Amino acid sequence: DSGVTQTPKHLITATGQRVTLRCSPRSGDLSVYWYQQSLDQGLQFLIQYYNGEERAKGNILERFSAQQFPDLHSELNLSSLELGDSALYFCASSAGQGSTGELFFGEGSRLTVL
């Protein structure tokens, strides 16, 4: 158990819809990262927050947005969903801000867009 909690574990929705994925980081960790894992793109970094502020942006689509709340949990909002958005979405947390330390991953939220 990494200490990172993601909900929901599975989500099935239709094209054009909007979903919200939730992540609770490991106790004491200030950074939250979102990754997308798909068969054709592999593991892609989407966005990082540190103590409520956006710190880095990766290959995140404009239809996607995220935020980190004062209690440090984070939400990833995916809107106008397309078939290609079907993927496993991981949240990870770390104590620091960058890539110098260990990331602790949740078990992921599997999104299926029909």
Added chain:
Amino acid sequence: AQSVTQPDIHITVSEGASLELRCNYSYGATPYLFWYVQSPGQGLQLLLKYFSGDTLVQGIKGFEAEFKRSQSSFNLRKPSVHWSDAAEYFCAVGGSDRTSSGSARQLTFGSGTQLTVLP
């Protein structure tokens, strides 16, 4: 730009045999290197990491990796594989420098190597 190449998509070994998973990286500064493992239905778990110092690093579950700067490689090894090692393995590179936009450097992951262990 930083990148990681894992040339082997799928490797099959017999239980008890030795294992080596290849990883090559490209990074402009001093790299921080990681190996993560993903079991089915699970998130990624850190096996080991290299920041500096001794180029042979030991990790959990009996794994080790060797950093070879001249070859830009960070191969993962295990002398005797157990059936429970069947999983997908990801190499990743990061660093303490900043990007051109001033952001903290993020990890870049390889495409992964799927390990199958035969009884």
